[in-house]
Amino acid sequence: MSGTSLDGLDLAYCHFTEEKGIWRFDIKHTKSIPYEATRQNELKDAIRLSAEDLFQLHNSYGTWLGEQAHDFIEKNQLEVDYIASHGHTTHHRPELGVTVQVGSGQHLANVAGQSVICDFRTNDVALGGQGAPLVPIGDQLLFHEYDFCLNLGGISNISFDVKDKRIAYDIGLANMILNYITRKIDLEYDKGGALARSGSVHPEMLRKLNNLEYYLLPHPKSIGYEWFLEEVVPIMDSTEASTEDLLHTSVHHICEKIAEQIHRNTIKAGQRVLVTGGGALNTFLIATLTEKLGTETQVVVPEKRLIDFKEAMVFAFMGALRADNQINVLSSVTGASRNSSSGVLYLPS
Secondary structure, three states: OOOOOOOEEEEEEEEEEEEOOEEEEEEEEEEEEEOOHHHHHHHHHHHHOOHHHHHHHHHHHHHHHHHHHHHHHHHHOOOOOOEEEOOEEEEEEHHHOEEEEEOOHHHHHHHHOOOEEEOOOHHHHHOOOOOOOOOHHHHHHHOOOOOEEEEEOOEEEEEEEEOOEEEEEEEEEOHHHHHHHHHOOOOOOOHHHHHHHOOOOOHHHHHHHHOOHHHHOOOOOOOOHHHHHHHHHHHHHOOOOOHHHHHHHHHHHHHHHHHHHHHHOOOOOOEEEEEEOHHHHOHHHHHHHHHHHOOOEEEEOOOHHHHHHHHHHHHHHHHHHHHOOOOOEOHHHHOOOOOEOOOEEEOOO
16 A cells, blocks of 8 residues: 555555454554655656656556565565555546556566456546545445544545445545645654644634635545645645644644534544544644544544554455455445446466
């Protein structure tokens, strides 16, 4: 798994079992590989590449993914059924029928010497869907004891049940804006939200962020890096404030928008929100979110392995469902014309 926060590649070796319709998972081995600056910039700037250069990146990144998977398998002596690969999203414009995840499945399969299931989003977009978010199938089948599942990656997204139907969508910003700010001072991220905690709210910046048009759109809806560049970066670059104030304001914006959605869809007093993704490790963000949600909602931050590897695990689960030809993308979430069993199989040669 490689996400919009661009912090690196996550690998998770997982076992799945199903008994009487109940699915369970076990994360056996994990590894995170931070991106070097060159790789990070290569993926971040891929949106500007020519078609020829984009395909070259698609193939070379797929080869690199295969090398990482091969080393991970060899080191841990793993028996593998499939590698389920998300790839890295470089283009996401579902309103134009376009979503692109680089990381060639064939190159990955050949180098790793394993069968690969990848390209999980394209089929849903072809069916008129957003191609995102996809993790809610895992939320529904693996984490049904929680009322809401909130992921704080580069983007914040949420999933929950309404009348036995799963609903999910991208709420808005999360680590993408925080990391954009810290990288301007050559800091990979704001550990624990320490810098943000020491800042103050910049009222005008907060107003502009809160008034972004995306927040008024009905779901299903999703955003990508293009939206961030076009709508958010101009606000950030035109705001004169300290790094601490920029971070503090961004955290308040993130939490206000999340709390707004949870309050709007409140199920019951004492409802529980499972929080995963890198943002769950930002203690200032979690404290701010807890405050804005109030006492009737319990924020649950699980153990670190699940925080870090839930998305990778769910894409492994999507691969397992695809291998059994079971539904792994929900039209109630994406807005597609129907549910689907999505993903393309590549065999090593």
